[in-house]
Amino acid sequence: MFVTSAFAQESAPSADTSHAATGADTHSGTSVPAEAHGAFPPFDPATFPSQLLWLAITFGLFYLFLKRVVVPRVGGIIDVRNDRISQDLDQAAKLKGEADAAVAAYEQELAEAKSNANSIGQQAADAAKAEAEAARKKIEASLDEKLGEAEARISSIKANAMKEVGSIAEDTASAIVEALVGGKASKAEVAAAVKSVAR
Amino acid sequence: MAADKVDPIHQFHIIKLVPINIGGYDLSFTNSALFMVATVVVAAAFLFLTTSSRSLVPGRLQSISEMAYEFVGNMLRDAAGTQGMKFFPFVFSLFMFVLVANLLGLFPYFFTVTSHIIVTFGLAALVIGTVVVYGFMKHGLGFLKLFVPHGVPVFLLPLVVLIEVISFVSRPVSLSVRLFANMLAGHITLKVFSGFVVSLSALGAVGVAGSVLPLAMAVALTALELLVAFLQAYVFAVLTCMYLNDALHPGH
Incomplete structure (x- = not known):
């Protein structure tokens, strides 16, 4: 393979009309089968300088274009969007x-x-x-008052009655004593006797 | 030319479109260069035009551009931290370039730029070159700590350092070969199965019936290649991010 490559490299500058010519040149002097076109193309060093040069030119321009134009632009688009989204999120918050x-x-x-x-x-x-409490109290108070009054009246009536009972008893007792004993008991004695009995 | 139709290698040939020869170097504008230009124009135009309206609520196409941007951005931030974001334009252009080159290569009759090892190696060397230059610029000789992991016994250190150096040196190789080999193998397989369809159909009715199987395979493989095209761009970008992380934090 390396023999073939070297041969192709030598023959390439002389035969730059077409690759077919290169192939014919090459395999006339090598053992490569007739249907193969000289060196296996990817390993043919004759094409290296041209490919490297054009790779450098195209890739270099591509790199510059991407660096100067595309990357700032796409980066800008994405940044603007992210800003907008975070702004919207802030607003929502x-x-x-x-x-x-x-x-x-x-x-x-x-x-x-x-x-x-x-x-x-x-x-x-x-x-x-x-x-309600006040009203109740008032009513209770008036009831109490009335009760007190009634009790007082009752007790005065009772006292009167008792007083009268006393004098009636004294009178009766003196009358009975007079009738039984015939003597006249003194009023004070009768009163004391009645009082001791009434107890 | 009939043999070219079924030759699975034919698709990888470099054809000079505008021969240029400067100082003994063949710097012709080839089909490879044409598709590099196409890749760059398609990717740049897509990113530029889909974002031209700068909509707050993106449409489908603008979403794709933004998804690609954020996808690479998250990838880089996860791998290399916020400090790594200064490399974002670089990783983003690498990812988009490889992705679009892979995808364009899937169109019939289109040339696959990434199926040439010198292209993938050029990109990988660019990555490793960036890592080395930035690493030494930022950390000076401290960048060499990358090769001396912490907590290794002293008697093992020479061996470990040797292994670390070998692994570092093999990075551009593995990075470029992985992408190149995937694209190459995928396209060869596709071409072989598609070739079966053509050859079998030439055999008459039985052949046409028999060609259904390889046709189905070719369809399935196309789907697989679509996945691989994306996956390899992703892997390339992820590994770039990890290597850049080494340049940023060599002490790991």
Whole structure:
């Protein structure tokens, strides 16, 4: 193979009209089978300088173009998009924060209103209770008063009655004593006797 | 010329289109050079035209350009870190060049630039050259630490350094041969199976019926070659990223 390559390299400059000519030149002097065209083309050093030169030119230009134009442009597109997305995300986060704050404010107000309502209700209930209590107390007091009055009246009636009972008993006792004994008991003695019995 | 039709090597021949000879060197504009130009023009035009609208919401074609950009960007960032991003235009152009050259080569009658070892070797040498030059520029002689891994016993050091040097030197070879051999073998196989279809069909009705099998193979191989075209561009770019990482962080 290397023999063939070397041969091709030598023969290439002389036969630069077409590859067929190169092939004919080459395999006339080598043992390569007739259907092969000289050196195996990828290993033919005669083509190396030209391929390297054109590779350098094309790849160099390609590299410069990509570096100067394409990379900044595509990078720019992607950066702009990422910025935009993060901006949108920030915006969404901000809006969400605002919505959360609004919900929190609403809930706080709701809780306040609830507690207000509760306290108002409580106050009303307390006031009603107090009023009822007061009314009850008043009625109780008047009832007590009436009861007291009635008791006082009863006791005075009773005392009167008892007083009268005493004098009746004294009178009766003195009358009985007079009838039985015939003597006249003193009023004081009778009263003491009646009192000791009444005990 | 009938033999050319079924000769699987014929597709790799270099044909001079504009003969140029300077200082004894044959620098002709060949079919290879033509397809290098085509590769560059197609790749550049695609990247340029699809992104010309700079849409915030990309269309399909703009998405492809952006995907290629981000694909290579992530690859480089993963392998070499954010410091490696200064090589992004280089790796991106390598990836796009190899990818488009591979894909263009799949068209019938088209020349495959990457099926010539001198082209792949030129690209690989460019990569390794960049690694060596940048490595010495950035780290000075510290770049040589690349060949002295940490934690190796002193008595093993000469052997390890020797192995590291050999592995480093073989990088441009393996990088170029991998791409070249893949493209070469794939295109030869495709041509052989397509050649079977032609030869068998010439045998009459039985041959035509028999040629269905190699035809199906040729179709399947085309799909496989499409995959290989992408995969090899990816492998080339990934290995470039890893080698550049060595230049950035030789101490590993």
